Amino acid sequence: AKVRWVPEGIEIDVPVGTDLRTASKEAHSQQGDACGGKCACSTCHVYVVKGKELLSEADEDEEDTLDKGFDIRINSRLACQVRIEREGLVELEISRESREAFFNEHPDEAPPGWREKR
Numbered sequence: 167a168k169v170r171w172v173p174e175g176i177e178i179d180v181p182v183g184t185d186l187r188t189a190s191k192e193a194h195s196q197q198g199d200a201c202g203g204k205c206a207c208s209t210c211h212v213y214v215v216k217g218k219e220l221l222s223e224a225d226e227d228e229e230d231t232l233d234k235g236f237d238i239r240i241n242s243r244l245a246c247q248v249r250i251e252r253e254g255l256v257e258l259e260i261s262r263e264s265r266e267a268f269f270n271e272h273p274d275e276a277p278p279g280w281r282e283k284r
């Protein structure tokens with residue numbers, strides 16, 4: 167399956183069964199994961215733009231953790247809890263909280279002035 171991050175346009179091919187946090191790491195997208203994929207932080211919050219039908223459904227744990235996140239939308243998911251179940255194209259947008267978490271963990275990769283723009 168193909169995973170693409172928009173608007174960046176980063177793309178990666180991963181085997182069915184891969185979770186979206188792992189895909190993100192392989193693609194070096196700017197997606198946070200403060201708890202290391204344990205469904206405890208919501209910093210891997212992404213919006214599924216395309217390919218929802220290719221993904222595993224959210225369980226109660228994911229819904230509960232997502233409830234603590236920011237700017238939750240109908241297509242919000244926790245990347246570490248989502249597995250790709252079918253071939254096809256998945257498009258993701260990284261939420262602001264996830265990108266901020268990523269920059270906190272990787273300050274060298276933050277664009278100049280990103281803190282001021284918050």
Ligand code: FES
Pocket residue numbers: 198199200201202203204205206207208209210231244245246247
């Ligand atoms: Fe913390 Fe996904 S990495 S909930």
